[in-house]
Amino acid sequence: AQSVAQPEDQVNVAEGNPLTVKCTYSVSGNPYLFWYVQYPNRGLQFLLKYITGDNLVKGSYGFEAEFNKSQTSFHLKKPSALVSDSALYFCAVRDINQAGTALIFGKGTTLSVSS
């Protein structure tokens, strides 16, 4: 069965500092991995995805994520956090052999960036 774990309910970081939001996954085959962001009372916005190739993926708003197959992780990172990055972040996975099926989401991590 596919699953995603986001071990931290909340991450707090000061503006200008680097941030990391953690994600680990479990799939039977090879994964496609995704990060989304959600602002209050809004839908989810796509940030980035890992399909194949370079393990470091760059996405929207200066975010990037590193795929680590041996650790089954896909942590979201940003070199310098902004107050406006404060939001709820979701990691998601789909097995590459499961075309058209729904993404499996983690429970989300609330990122709080203080000024």
Next chain:
Amino acid sequence: DGGITQSPKYLFRKEGQNVTLSCEQNLNHDAMYWYRQDPGQGLRLIYYSQIVNDFQKGDIAEGYSVSREKKESFPLTVTSAQKNPTAFYLCASSMREGASGEQYFGPGTRLTVT
């Protein structure tokens, strides 16, 4: 949120009433999905449809029903059998072919049942 509309944004109903949430997309996507979001529980899949006139139950389908008569539309009915219907409901769509496509989400409908 572009390409997928959900209406209404806020919906209030009395207990015992069925209610239908609308989801429309103009992205020409074959696959559509309904999720329920509760605080601290992430997104849980209710139903999904890979093609017109076909749909499958997700993890929490009890008390819900769907239809997929048109490619663009995937309405969700919350029936009186759903024990705890108050939640934020999100609709999404994606390409069906290939597993690498991201899902695009609508803005959501917040349902409150009293």
